[in-house]
Amino acid sequence: MKHIRTDLADFDIRFMAFMKEVRSVEGIINFTYGEPFQNTPDSIKQAALEALNENRTKYPLPLGLPELKQAILKRYQERYGVSYSEQEIVITTGASQSLADTLLALVEPGDEVIGLEPCFILYEPMVTIAHGTYVGVDTSKDGFQIVKETIVASVTSKTKAIILTSPNNPTGISFTAASLQALAEIALEYGIFLICDDIYDQIVFHPIASLVEYPEIRDHLIILQSFSKSYSMTGWRLGYAIAPEKVMKAIGNVQLVMQSGVSTFIQYAGLEALNYDNTSFVDDYRRNADAIALMLADIGLPFHKPDGAFYVYPDVSEFGLSSWDFCLRALHDYKVALIPGSCFSSHNDRFFRISFVCSPEELKEGMHRLSHFVDDLRKERSL
Ligand SMILES: Cc1ncc(COP(=O)(O)O)c(C=O)c1O
Missing domain, CATH: 3.40.640.10 (Type I PLP-dependent aspartate aminotransferase-like (Major domain))
Known part of the structure; x- marks a missing residue:
């Protein structure tokens, strides 16, 4: 029997593994989507x-x-x-x-x-x-x-x-x-x-x-x-x-x-x-980007304000947890789904991705859960 390409068979796409975990939890606010929430325009x-x-x-x-x-x-x-x-x-x-x-x-x-x-x-x-x-x-x-x-x-x-x-x-x-x-x-x-x-x-x-x-x-x-x-x-x-x-x-x-x-x-x-003016989509993301920047500043996690797309990438190094463990705990204990930074880089493990393609209400609720989690982590560390 000839071999298959083991480099392909052994792919470890960490993102896919994390998404499997996300799908197994109910009642979450999902900040993992990498796609717009609006429908394709009628035209x-x-x-x-x-x-x-x-x-x-x-x-x-x-x-x-x-x-x-x-x-x-x-x-x-x-x-x-x-x-x-x-x-x-x-x-x-x-x-x-x-x-x-x-x-x-x-x-x-x-x-x-x-x-x-x-x-x-x-x-x-x-x-x-x-x-x-x-x-x-x-x-x-x-x-x-x-x-x-x-x-x-x-x-x-x-x-x-x-x-x-x-x-x-x-x-x-x-x-x-x-x-x-x-x-x-x-x-x-x-x-x-x-x-x-x-x-x-x-x-x-x-x-x-x-x-x-x-x-x-x-x-x-x-x-x-x-x-x-x-x-x-x-x-x-x-x-x-x-x-x-x-x-x-x-x-x-x-x-x-x-x-x-x-x-x-x-x-x-x-x-x-190509004839469609997507300004209203961009306005939705801008509104969420502005809101999330205020909320992250309030929570006190370092981040760069996004210039575009619908992602922000806060730094959680203060907790000494891997990004994977941070996101697993956020998912299971606080019901907010985030993506670990280790899915996007093997060089550092200090960040997680929030995708803010959601309604303002979901954004508020998800960030409230994240804030609660961060508060609890800080309390644990000060004990
Ligand atoms: C940076 C980047 N490139 C490419 C893609 C894939 O795009 P497409 O849907 O056009 O295949 C994505 C999707 O998330 C992306 O974020």
Whole structure:
């Protein structure tokens, strides 16, 4: 009997294990969701229904609907003044697949890919599937920003790419222009790719800097995007990747061979989504971000106020507990579900993620439970 890939069979996705625990407890306030709570807007659903009624149900064009690709590129032109051709974009089933296509296209066995930790839970396993070596670099000691020397210390001759998300999951913090400048310099000096997972860039509470604005790194930049978070379309599985033509040729070939394209009626929904003004969604998250900042300050846990997305990442090092134990106790004894920081980074264990995609009432109740827990922990420690 031949062996299977044990590196895949033995994946330990800590997040999944914690979510199993969360599902086993009743009566919780759930701060673990990484998806919008609003329904997909009616205009978007209507566009899909119309496309279905027009029988747009045959095999799709593997690299995407030309109208959708052109509409997306027009937006990049208007927003950033950058121009990409239709040969430089591919429509995918979400940013997850954009990332998988990209890694399979770029990574050769033994190549290293840097993740700026804490970061999205799937980066490490995806690099592994692509036969690469994942290298996590801790940004927490630099205020979740980029210090060039810290990153350079982890760059080797095998480094192929750095993956980044801004605003980030799990912190909600965006990279400053100085951080992006440092990454741009590293990309140019070491000839490596920057894989920019921009899935939250339309959920921001104030304007943020973007690597798309650095024309000098155009040949190094791969942009990953998704309709999931911006338009509350997580279940539609729609996203895209943009990259310079030569790189896109390889990414597109992975997409063509492995996926054969995205359902056409879903791409029509995406086309309509581009006309949707998601300001009211962002306003909901901003309101919760403001409220949670006040409540966390009141509880007295250190945190950075989020710049966007719907996450905040408080520091619980004062209790001397692992983030896993902290969150387990919060879940079982106080019925508030949080995600341990150890799910997003193997370099430090001082944080937990709160996802504030919920009603103001749930937010208040969940934070009340957290406050109660923290009070009890402080009392225990002072005994
Ligand atoms: C940073 C980041 N990238 C990618 C994804 C996956 O996005 P999609 O739904 O488009 O596959 C997520 C989902 O939570 C995410 O947080």
